[in-house]
Amino acid sequence: MDAVQHVFKGTFIHSTPRCDCEILEDHILGVDTAGKIVFFEDAQKQSKLAQKWKFDESDIQELGKNEFFMPGMIDTHIHAPQYTFIGTGMERPLLEWLEYTTFPIEDTFSDVEIASNIYRTVVRRTLKFGTTTACYFATIHTDASIVLADTASQYGQRAFIGKVCMDHNDVYEKYCETSEESIRETERFVEALKKKKYDRVKPIITPRFAISCSERLLNELGKLANEHDLHIQSHISESPAEIKEVLRLFPGYKNYTEVYNRNKLLTNKTVMAHGCYLTNEELHVFRERGAAISHCPNSNISLCSGHLDVQNALNHRVKMGLGTDVAGGYSMSLLDTIRKAIEASKIIFMERSKSERYNNETEKEQKKNVMPEGINADDQNGILQFEKKVLSYKEAFRLATMGGSEALSIDHLTGNFEVGKEFDALLINPDAIDSPFEVFSDISKEELLQRFLYLGDDRNIRAVYVAGRCVVPFPSNA
Known part of the structure; x- marks a missing residue:
């Protein structure tokens, strides 16, 4: 039995399989030296727990009156190199935006020094905004992608890192690989990360999307994912123009989903971004395969791509998390994604x-x-x-936390405060100095949560924990 390193007492808010938003006041939670939650009980059991787990009651960290813990937020879709131009280029639709803004800038990441500087900023920024787990697209450059993995591990973020694969690029031919190169470099990337043996940073197979990949490349990537039991990420049905182009390039397939499915890229470790135009038939395939959707409402609106009918997908029992989709989305914060997800559902x-x-x-x-x-x-x-x-x-809160862990098939590790899971958490302080909202009188914790979700920002995030390690505030030497 590992020793207890943290004991917290106060209010905890999380999702469970039975409840989108469970609020537990006056509770006590213990985290061992391995970063796992070893007890989570009513605070009335404090003395018995102290005796059993051999901790001093004077070491308990008590939360302030309005403070609460919530699970760390999980960004199931973010393009790390695109942070360099976040908030620009929003006047173009998806395919033009890729041609004129995205591909030329991603191409510069062949310079590892450029990549290192940007990726350090990205990881720090996402952690500061409460993203304890990030599913990153990098670029086609293997060495730069390894730098992103190193950086995430250094700062303690839980992350999936994808070296992007693309052997077809008609609009910006300079930014492309051959099929052989893409397969070979992906294998090198996977092996490099395996050798590093990072506890919480893993490779993820990343065909950019069907438009940029040949059938052969998709097929080989599916085999590679199966051989190494790897996660998979890509894009699907983001815009009508994209779908039309996919069906032109793959005339032997009846729909977009079949392109991935027949090439063994839809598994219970797959997360596909967007899915705005997936048919009920395609959603049924997602459910059968255990594949997930990353809902990216900011990007979908910003690039005029479309709207995902979240309730319909959930009714089909498809796993779903939220994604910022930087830089198609103009905010690094999943709080923005929560708000946009609610707004998009109201628009629909x-x-x-x-x-x-x-x-x-x-x-x-x-x-x-x-x-x-x-x-x-x-x-x-x-x-x-x-x-x-x-x-x-409450449903959006669940999608940003437990839903994301389910989408990435890591719900056995994180996503809520169940005993045995790793303690990925945000300590929220509604009374923070320079808070973007005020608390004028005694209100319920449910109202405090609502205000934080609708009005809060990183100023209200007092601390960020990943697997029991306090990663924000950053150490002075980080």
Whole structure:
């Protein structure tokens, strides 16, 4: 039995398989020297726990009145090299944005010194914003991708690092590999990370998307993932123009999902970004394979790509997490992604309600019986549907934490505060100096959580823990 290194007492908020948002006040949690949660009990058991686990009760770290712990947030889709131009180029649609902004800048990462400087900034920034786990796209450059892995490990972030694979690039031919080179360099990248034996930084097979990969390359990457039991990430059904181009390049496939599925790239360790236009038939395949979707609402809106119907995907029991998709998304913070996910679901609800109403009005006259305050019978029914179909803040909270761990198939390791999992956590202080919001009076922890999710930022994140190690604030020499 490892010794206990941290004991925290106060409020803890997390998701469970049965509850999107469970709030546990006056609880006590212990973390051992291996970074795992060894007990999580009502604080009334404090003395018995101290006796059993042999810790001094004076060493318990008590949270402030309004403070609470929540699980670390999990970014299931982020392009690390694109941080260099975050917040620019938003005037172009996806494929033009890749051609004129993304590919030329990613190509500069052949210079390892450039990569090192940018990746250090990216890892520090994401950790500061509460991202304890990040699923990164790097570039096609193996050595620079290894630098990203080294940097994540140095700062203590849990990460999946993808050396990007692409042997087809009509719009920016300079930024491309041959099939042989892409396969060979991916194998070198995987072996390099295996030799380093990092505890929490792993390689992930990363075909950029079907447009940039030949069938042969996709097939070989599927074999490589299977041979080494590796995670897989890519993009799917992000925009109508992308889907049209995929079907042109792969005429023997009936849809986008089949391109990945037939090449053994859809597994229970696969996460595909976007999925805005996946059909119910394709969602069924995702469910069968155990593959996940990374919902990236900021990027989908910013590049005018489309909207993912989150509730429909969840109704199909498809695993799902959230992604910032920097730099298609203009924010590094998953708090922004939570807000955008809720807003996108409301947009879908409003557009569908509007369409349904217009269709109904062509069949019959609008109902005359007006409800109080101008709400008619159809509107009243709409309010009930709103509650069922719009993503709640609790559901979005789950997607950013436990949902992300499920999407990356690491829910046995992290995602909530279950005993036996590693302690990835954020200590939230609503009363922080220069907080972006105020707490004027005694309010419930549920209201505090809502305010943080809708209004908070990194100023409210007092500390960040990954596997029991406090990684933020950064050490003075980091």
